[in-house]
Amino acid sequence: MKTDPKEMRRKRTKTFCEAERMRGEQHMIERRLGRSMAGGWPGAALAVALAFSLVALGCQSDQGRGPAGTDVIKIGAYFPMTGPYAAGGQMTMDGINLAHQRRPKVLGRTVQTVLVDNKSDKVESANAVSRLIENEGVVAVIGAYASSNAMAGAEVCEKARIPMISPSATNPLVTAGKMYAFRACFIDPFQGLVMAKYATETLGARTAIVIQDVAADYSVGLASFFKRSFTELTGDPGSILATISYQTGDQDFTAQLTVARSKNADVIFIPGYFGDIALLAKQAKELGIGSHLLAGDAAQAPELIQIGGDAVEGLVFSNHYAPEQSRSGAGKEFVDAFREAYGDVPNAFAALGYDAYNIVLSAIESQGEATPEAIRKGIAALTEYDGVTGVITIDENGDAKKSAVILTVQDGKFTYLDTVTP
Amino acid sequence: MTFPLFLQHLANAISLGSLYALIAIGYTMVYGILRLINFAHGDIFMMGAYVAFYGILLISLPWWLAFAVAVLLTSFIGILIDRGAYRPLRSAPRISALISAIGVSFFLQNFAIVVFSGRPKAFFRPPLFTRVFVIKGVNILSVTFFIPVIAFISLAALSYIIYRTKPGLAMRAVSHDMETARIMGVDVDRTIALTFALGSGLAAIGGIMWGLRYPQIQPLMGVIPGLKAFVAAILGGIGSVPGAMIGGFVLGLAEIMLVAFAPALAGYRDAFAFLILIVVLLLRPTGILGRRLEEKV
Numbered sequence: 001m002k003t004d005p006k007e008m009r010r011k012r013t014k015t016f017c018e019a020e021r022m023r024g025e026q027h028m029i030e031r032r033l034g035r036s037m038a039g040g041w042p043g044a045a046l047a048v049a050l051a052f053s054l055v056a057l058g059c060q061s062d063q064g065r066g067p068a069g070t071d072v073i074k075i076g077a078y079f080p081m082t083g084p085y086a087a088g089g090q091m092t093m094d095g096i097n098l099a100h101q102r103r104p105k106v107l108g109r110t111v112q113t114v115l116v117d118n119k120s121d122k123v124e125s126a127n128a129v130s131r132l133i134e135n136e137g138v139v140a141v142i143g144a145y146a147s148s149n150a151m152a153g154a155e156v157c158e159k160a161r162i163p164m165i166s167p168s169a170t171n172p173l174v175t176a177g178k179m180y181a182f183r184a185c186f187i188d189p190f191q192g193l194v195m196a197k198y199a200t201e202t203l204g205a206r207t208a209i210v211i212q213d214v215a216a217d218y219s220v221g222l223a224s225f226f227k228r229s230f231t232e233l234t235g236d237p238g239s240i241l242a243t244i245s246y247q248t249g250d251q252d253f254t255a256q257l258t259v260a261r262s263k264n265a266d267v268i269f270i271p272g273y274f275g276d277i278a279l280l281a282k283q284a285k286e287l288g289i290g291s292h293l294l295a296g297d298a299a300q301a302p303e304l305i306q307i308g309g310d311a312v313e314g315l316v317f318s319n320h321y322a323p324e325q326s327r328s329g330a331g332k333e334f335v336d337a338f339r340e341a342y343g344d345v346p347n348a349f350a351a352l353g354y355d356a357y358n359i360v361l362s363a364i365e366s367q368g369e370a371t372p373e374a375i376r377k378g379i380a381a382l383t384e385y386d387g388v389t390g391v392i393t394i395d396e397n398g399d400a401k402k403s404a405v406i407l408t409v410q411d412g413k414f415t416y417l418d419t420v421t422p
Numbered sequence: 423m424t425f426p427l428f429l430q431h432l433a434n435a436i437s438l439g440s441l442y443a444l445i446a447i448g449y450t451m452v453y454g455i456l457r458l459i460n461f462a463h464g465d466i467f468m469m470g471a472y473v474a475f476y477g478i479l480l481i482s483l484p485w486w487l488a489f490a491v492a493v494l495l496t497s498f499i500g501i502l503i504d505r506g507a508y509r510p511l512r513s514a515p516r517i518s519a520l521i522s523a524i525g526v527s528f529f530l531q532n533f534a535i536v537v538f539s540g541r542p543k544a545f546f547r548p549p550l551f552t553r554v555f556v557i558k559g560v561n562i563l564s565v566t567f568f569i570p571v572i573a574f575i576s577l578a579a580l581s582y583i584i585y586r587t588k589p590g591l592a593m594r595a596v597s598h599d600m601e602t603a604r605i606m607g608v609d610v611d612r613t614i615a616l617t618f619a620l621g622s623g624l625a626a627i628g629g630i631m632w633g634l635r636y637p638q639i640q641p642l643m644g645v646i647p648g649l650k651a652f653v654a655a656i657l658g659g660i661g662s663v664p665g666a667m668i669g670g671f672v673l674g675l676a677e678i679m680l681v682a683f684a685p686a687l688a689g690y691r692d693a694f695a696f697l698i699l700i701v702v703l704l705l706r707p708t709g710i711l712g713r714r715l716e717e718k719v
Contacts, residue, residue, distance in 0.1 A: 082540035083642065090541065214689030245689030249646050251636040254434035255681035256688055262427050275542050279638055286554055287430075287561045306544040307638045 073111045073370045075360060076132030078143035078153055083120025084248055084275055087301040088145040088349055092167055095353030096142060098334075098341055106361045107370065113357075114138060118149050125149040129156040129164075138162065140363075140375045142356050145349065146273075146298075147171035147218035154181040163376040165359060167352035168320070170297060171221045175398035180372075182379050182398040184356045184389070185320050186422070188218070188296075192225025194318045194404045194420045195269065195294055200233040203292055205266035209241050211256060211280065213272045215248040222271035222296050230269075241265045246276070253280050257287050267292045274301035277315070278308035285311040292316070300347055305412050315409045321348040321389040322405045322416040334388040347414070348389070355387040423682070426559040431682040433562050439674020440570040441632055445651035446658070446666035447576055448624030451584075454661035455597045455617045457516060461523040462503065463625055464648015465530035468641065470496040470626025471545065471633045472538055478546050485548045493626045500622025501615045508618075509611060527648075534641035542640040545633035565634045572631060576624055577667055584663075589616055646692065653699045659712020668710055673698065 077096060079089030093115065100113050114136045116128040125144055132138045133156070141157055141164040144150040150169035157164040158178045165182040166174060170191060175181040199205040208230055213219035227240050241263040244256045257280070260268060268284070268291045270277050277299050284293065295317035304312055323335050323345045334354060338346040346354075362385065363378025364370045385392040392400045403421040407414050445467060452460045473495050477488030507522045551565035584590040592613040595603040604610050632647060633639050650673060651666075658669025677695060681688040702709060 080540075082535050084542075084640075086540035086640075087542070212689075242685060244685050245687075247689045247692060249692075251632075251638070251643075251646075252434075252438050252677075254437070255431060255678045256685065258427065258430045258434060259682065259685045261430075262424075275638055275640075279636055282637065286563045288554070288556065303542050303544075303638075307542065309544070 071109050073106065073109050073364070074136055074138045075111060075113050075357070076129070076136060076138035076141040076143075077113055077115045078118045078125060078128040078132065078141065078149075079115065079145050080120040080149070081115075081117040085120040085146050085149075085273060087274060087303050088168070088298070089118075089120075091301065091347055091349040092145055092353035094342060095167075095338075095346065095350030095355075096357045098338060098350070099354040099357035101341070102337060103358065103361055106364050107368065109370065111361065113142075118144055118153075120146065120149065122148055122152040125152040126156050129153040133157075133160045133162050139370050139372050140164070140360050142167065142353070142360065144169060146216065147174055147221065148216055150174045150181075150183075151217060154178055157181065161376075162372045163360075163363075163379055165356050165379060167356040168297070168349055169218070171217050172397075172399075173217065173221070178398065180376055182359075182394060184352050184359060184387070184392065184400050185297075186402045186404060187399050188222045189225045190422055191296055191318050191404060192222055192227075193229040194406070195296065196226050196229035196233055197420070198316065198318075198406055198418075199230065199267045199269070199292075199294060203267060205292070206234055206236070207239050207241050207263075207265040208267045208269055209260045209263055209265040209291070210243045210269045211253075211260065211272070212243060212245055212270075213248055213276060214245045216273070218296075218298060219271045219273075223269070226269050226271065246272075248273075248276075250276070251279060253283050254287065257284050257289060260284075260291075261287055261289050265291050267294050269294045271296040271298075273298045274304040275307065278304050278306075278312060281308045281311040281315060297348065300349065300407070300414060305409060305414075308409075312409050313412075316417065317407055318404050318420075319348045319407050320402070320404065321346075321351040322407060322414075322419075324416040325390070325405065325419065326388060330386055331388045351389045355389050355392065358387065359385065359392070428682075429558070429560045431678055433560050433566065435675040435678035436570060436671070437563075437566040437635065437674075438678060439671035440573045441628065441635060441670075442647070442650050442654045442674050443667045443670025444569065444573040444576060444631060445625065445628040445647055446654035446670045447573070447580065447663055448621040448628065449648075449651045450655040450658070450660055450666035451580060451624070451663055452617060452621040453655070454663065455593050456614060457597075458508065458519050458523065459652070459660075460621065461520070461648070462526040462530060463621070463651065464644030464646075465527050465534075466496060466500060466503070466622045466644070467625040467629040467632070467647060468534060468639070468644035469499055469530060470622075470629035471639045471643065472534065473626070474630050474633065475543060475545055475639060485546065489630050492630060493623045496626035496629075497619040497623040500618040500625075503622075504615055504618040509614075512611075512614075531641055531645075538641060540641060542638045545637040545639050547634055547637050551634045563635070565631070569631050569635065572627060573667065573670075576627065577663060580620070580624075580663055583620070589613065593617055650695055653695050656699055657702050657709055659709030662709070662711040665709055665711030672710075 079092055080086050081089050118125040118128045144153055145168055147169040150166040151174050154164055154174055157180050163180045167184050170185055170188045172187045210223045212223035231237050231239055270280055277295050293315045297319045299317040300319055326332050326335055363375045367374035367378045382394045390402045395401055403419055405419050406417040408417050449463045470492055474488050474492035477483045477491050503526055507526045508519055511518045511522055553564040555562045592608045595608050596610055596613050654669035654673045655666045658665030677691045680691055680694050
């Protein structure tokens with residue numbers, strides 16, 4: 001396996017900086033506990049209490065801390081900072097923080113972002129949104145990264161009549177039948193079609209196997225849309241040789257992949273998240289599987305390449321954005337600002353987070369007031385908005401009509417292949 | 423199902439089962455000696471993997487030395503945990519220590535999230551462990567040969583320590599009757615510390631082997647393997663070290679064969695593992711090799 005020591009060292013420094021920052025908060029708890037320790041608590045209770053206070057701490061963005069007054073506009077964000085989707089949430093927050101840095105005020109009032117960690121979990125997502133609305137009094141919510149988390153959050157927003165925009169949740173059910181739920185990205189029926197087209201037309205595939213994560217709404221949804229499009233395009237109802245399942249948290253996929261190997265399909269479509277795809281690809285290679293691997297937008301994260309190594313070389317997946325698209329205007333400005341802030345080219349999730357924040361601010365600007373109802377109206381009426389991920393028009397369902405890009409992994413880098421318009 | 427296909431599934435099952443066995447051995451040993459279900463075992467397993475990871479990354483140790491240092495350091499962490507979380511509760515009701523173990527588990531998970539970050543990291547795999555052998559259509563990763571061997575060596579070493587050495591005698595004495603052992607001059611705290619050191623060292627070996635097999639480490643990586651090892655330990659008869667070994671293999675085999683024969687149910691294999699736990703608890707609560715509890719206390 002290839003590991004670039006320089007890259008790892010850079011990552012490590014970053015991690016230690018984060019740790020340093022959080023250690024400050026830890027000291028606070030220790031001090032607080034120190035007082036109750038005077039009462040003679042046993043050591044075990046200390047351990048439990050410390051663990052729970054860390055859990056309860058959540059996370060607040062650094063920019064968010066300002067004096068709470070009527071002048072501040074609070075926008076909530078709920079993303080996974082921990083758990084299996086942590087990379088996705090952190091990438092999106094990079095984009096949101098950059099957008100906030102570049103546009104910290106609207107209508108002459110300061111904007112404050114409040115981040116709560118949803119721990120990649122459905123129930124925690126609903127709790128996070130409740131906390132943002134009830135305790136923080138936010139006027140709009142941005143989140144979440146994963147569809148299943150966004151669905152849980154959208155329910156809470158709908159009841160509280162607070163508009164929510166998800167940068168990257170692609171499952172149609174996130175916005176379906178809801179007045180207050182929106183998204184800045186395309187939806188899975190389109191994404192499934194894009195990948196089915198790529199498989200049949202570009203690769204000439206006649207047979208496919210789908211490996212889905214039964215615990216993720218995104219995965220199950222995208223798997224079924226891919227299957228529908230693939231059978232339509234090949235005209236053969238038997239062209240999907242098998243649908244094989246796993247569950248979030250599984251690490252051993254050898255049994256699933258051995259079943260897949262015995263069918264010998266042209267392509268294997270894995271609509272999972274980056275970490276699972278990396279392990280699946282590695283184990284597929286170890287089992288000597290030669291089928292072409294395809295995936296959806298959740299494949300993109302540095303972890304895919306770090307963990308997958310040469311096993312993910314040649315993986316092709318659909319995505320929302322490629323920096324190569326943006327050669328001028330707002331897009332190029334974003335790429336330059338991102339490179340300056342983070343020393344790296346932006347990925348799709350940072351770009352979508354950047355767009356989502358700006359969509360909320362534009363909605364406030366267009367309506368001239370920062371109430372939840374005005375923001376809802378503003379987002380719903382958004383047409384031909386020039387975002388960094390493309391021109392965004394919100395349709396009657398609250399979804400963005402946008403084109404998709406096809407990326408591949410080449411020489412350990414995400415490489416742009418093609419753009420597909422709906 | 424063709425025969426080579428079945429053999430491939432069998433190879434996968436042995437690979438997974440021996441990993442479960444390796445983790446379950448340490449789990450069951452601590453229970454056998456202390457009657458404490460150490461719910462933090464899975465998280466100590468995670469710490470072992472991270473210590474090895476940082477040993478290679480930060481100090482650039484050669485991998486074998488990093489692994490050895492990780493096992494030793496994790497043993498030391500085990501002693502610290504006993505000192506901080508279990509020893510003050512030695513005379514408290516057993517349930518207090520159990521709750522303390524759950525607290526340690528949460529603490530280690532959150533500690534890891536804060537210090538190592540919540541994003542997964544790629545575990546370094548020496549080329550020795552990543553060669554693929556193809557034998558009659560069955561692909562086997564070389565690490566798969568090492569895991570059962572290491573599990574058997576651990577089992578033998580542990581049996582030797584428990585049954586053939588003086589500290590082992592003390593461990594057995596503490597397991598039978600802590601108070602009487604103390605009166606007879608056994609240093610109970612030191613013996614228990616040794617038990618935790620051994621258990622944690624085994625967890626670290628499990629964590630490292632897991633990292634070599636599935637090269638993605640993250641702070642919550644110990645939760646599911648820890649629970650599976652728990653199931654394996656119960657299945658084999660909790661407290662019985664050879665039982666844990668058998669339990670691990672049976673569980674690995676059951677999980678892989680569920681996916682092999684019913685791919686549609688593959689997403690529910692964790693549920694299947696816990697179903698096995700429930701059935702065993704209902705029908706044979708002492709497991710495959712477990713004796714009746716009264717005999718042991």
